[in-house]
Amino acid sequence: MNLISLLKKYNVAGPRYTSYPTVPEWTEQVKSSDYQRALASLQAEEKLSLYFHIPFCERLCHFCGCMRVITEDHRRTEAYIRALLAEMRTVQQNLAVKKPRVCQIHFGGGTPNFLKPExxxxxxxxxxxxxxxxxxxxxxxxxxxRTSTVEFCQMLKKLGFNRISLGVQDFDPRVQQLIHRNQTYEQTREMIDVLRDLGFHSFNFDLIYGLPGQSLKTWRETLAKVIELSPDRLAVYSYAHVPWKSPVQRSFKDQDLPPPELKIQLFEEAYQMFLSQGYRSIGMDHFAKEGDELSQALDRGTIHRNFMGYTTRAEAHQLGFGVSSISYVGGHYFQNEKDLKSYEQQATLGELTTFRGYLLNQEDSIRRDLITQIMCRAELDFEKFSKKWKISFKTYFSQELNSLSELIEDALLIVDQDRLYATTSGKLFLRNIAMIFDPYYQKQKLDRPTFSQTV
Ligand code: SF4
Structure with missing residues (x-):
């Protein structure tokens, strides 16, 4: 079967596995008191990864599925920062460890450069x-x-930032008009020049395929411009059309969206282009230059996947600050209040704002580890896994192993005595492989639409 036929066959609605169990399984029975206990259990030798969510954006991109607040009123950050600082102090009061070690800090959004440098x-x-x-x-x-300033870039340098992630999506003016996100190639290039002059040398670009108005011709032009700017890492995301969750996506006319065959070709074009330019394919949808830390982590087997995509800091607990932020601490998930006003009020009063989460049991943790290994390394060693979890892999997962036959017949997966691993083509279908090991997905798939398409 050729790649296009495979992509058509396996293009079904499925999770992205930035968490396991996935968000539809989370419950509001998980409370701040659970988060408090998880924070208190952290040990001095354990490292942390901090995530700060800055939800404000000046304009609404019509493809957006993020938690964001659209406003041009920059004074709205004042109350938000008060809440963020208060939240950090509340978290500190709940930690048993003084000054825990932090190996990663990430500001996401929204638009973090909506903030003033100070x-x-x-x-x-x-x-x-x-x-x-x-x-x-x-x-x-x-x-x-489009909205970053030289002063903001200078502040990043002063504070020690060392990785910049730019939302590019697509450079074509018609696509940009349809998605309501105008930023010229020149603006992006100028900003990168400013950052490179300041000494930054680590850039990630986010691109999206499957957006309205995209054609093979315009997409090739976008890819050529991306190559010129030479980012170290690329995330090439499939546009997730989920209008039941993000009603703004209803502004797209059906005829503007690329049909599935074209969407698949757009991804294949990007895949071939980046590989031919010396990038390595990481997981499903990321690419990194040979010398990049992500590429090296791939060789060492230390890549991990979380809400920010693929990361090299596998061992860290994640503390999320800000409205709707997610924490993963002590093996459990906790999500902050999603309503901005409620978040600001509760956080400013010195409360943790957990509104839902998921406390993993032993079986969830075993499956989470398995799915993470598939999504990050595209392989799994049976003996190592069995030793780690004190199980016999083949007995524990006998039913799932029997369900892999179609993927094996389609030459996407190889299962031998010692391990299972995705073939080169199979790496495009890691979500489909992981789905076999996810009993919650198997139950949900017959219900309402929950997830975007896997391709
Ligand atoms: S900048 Fe990002 S978060 Fe803000 S509206 Fe656009 S896609 Fe959404």
Whole structure:
């Protein structure tokens, strides 16, 4: 079967596995008191990854599925920063460890560069009071090229940021018009020049395929411009059309969306283009240059996957700050309040704002580890896994192993005595492989639409 036929066959609705169990399984029975207990259980030798959600954006991109607040009123950050600082202090009070070590900090959004430079500095000063940032910590921020300023970039340098992630999506003006996100190639290039002059040398671009108005011709032009700008990493996401969750996506006319065959060709084009330019394929949808840390982590088998995509800091507990942020601490998930006003009120009063989460049992943890290994390494060693979890892999997962036959027949997966691993083509279908091991998905798939298409 050729690649296009395979992509058509396996293009079904399925989770992205940035968490396991996936969010539809989470429950509001998980409360702040559970998060408190998880924070208190952290040990001095354990490392942390901090995530800060800055929800504000000046304009609404019509493809957006993120938690964001659209406003041009920059004074709205004042109350938000008060809440963020208060939340950090509340978390600190619940930690048994003084000044825990932090190996990764990530500002996401929304648009983090909606903040004024001095506001970012204010947050950073509080981080330094509470946590000990390791010398080689990865300090990253997502930026919108159209709204960033030279002063903001200078502040990033001063504060020690070392990784910049730019939302590019597509450079074609017609696509940009349809998705309501205008940022010219020149604006993006100028911003990168400013950042490179300041000494930044680690860039990630986010691209999206399957957006309205995309054609093979315009997409090739976008890819050529991306190559010119030479980012170190690329995330090439499939546009998730979930209008039942993000009603703004109803602004797209059906005829503007690329049909499934074209969408698949767009991904294949990007895949071939980046590989031919010396990038390595990481997981399902990421690419990294040979010398990049993500590429090296792939060789060492230390890549992990979380809500920010693929990361090299596998061992860290994740503390999320800000409205709707997700934490993964002590093996359990906790999500902050999703309503901005309620978040600000509760956090400013010194409360943790957990509104839902998931406490994993032993079986969930075993399956989470398995799905993470498939999504990150595209392989699994039976003996190592059995030893780690004190199980016999083949007995524990006998039913799932029997369900892999179609993927094996289609040459997407190889299962031998010692391990299972995806073939080169199979790496495009890691979500489909993982889905076999996810009993919650198997139950849900017959219900209402919950997930986007896997391709
Ligand atoms: S900038 Fe990002 S978060 Fe804001 S509306 Fe656009 S896609 Fe959504």
């Amino acid at each position: 506001e970012l500095e204010q947050i950073f000063e509080e981080i330094k009071k509470i946590f000990c940032i390791e010398v080689d910590a990865e300090i990253a921020i997502e930026m919108h090229p």
